[in-house]
Amino acid sequence: MAHKGHLFYNIKTTRLKAGKHISYQLHHHRSEIWTCVDGEGIFVLDGERRLVKRGDVMNIPVEHYHAIKATTDLTFIEVQLSNPLVEEDIERFEYEW
Numbered sequence: 157m158a159h160k161g162h163l164f165y166n167i168k169t170t171r172l173k174a175g176k177h178i179s180y181q182l183h184h185h186r187s188e189i190w191t192c193v194d195g196e197g198i199f200v201l202d203g204e205r206r207l208v209k210r211g212d213v214m215n216i217p218v219e220h221y222h223a224i225k226a227t228t229d230l231t232f233i234e235v236q237l238s239n240p241l242v243e244e245d246i247e248r249f250e251y252e253w
Contacts, residue, residue: 164237164238169233170234174195180221183247185218185239187217189216190224195228196210198224198225
């Protein structure tokens with residue numbers, strides 16, 4: 157975790173096998189920017205789906221529902237921006253793929 161001005165940030169890489177997904181979730185303090193670096197998937201933001209592939213960037217504002225499902229093996233880089241930046245800032249919800 158690093159500090160830039162009044163925001164903290166964390167960068168991580170997530171890899172999903174084809175057919176796998178992360179939970180439909182939101183964060184109360186954290187915004188995120190995801191960049192797809194390999195593969196293809198279905199990204200959901202506030203219930204709206206869109207196809208994503210290498211090079212696509214997904215901007216997730218604070219308190220917006222989001223998830224992603226890999227249609228092929230998928231890798232994306234996630235940049236988390238928040239103050240405070242804590243792993244517990246997550247609320248998960250059911251989502252019907």
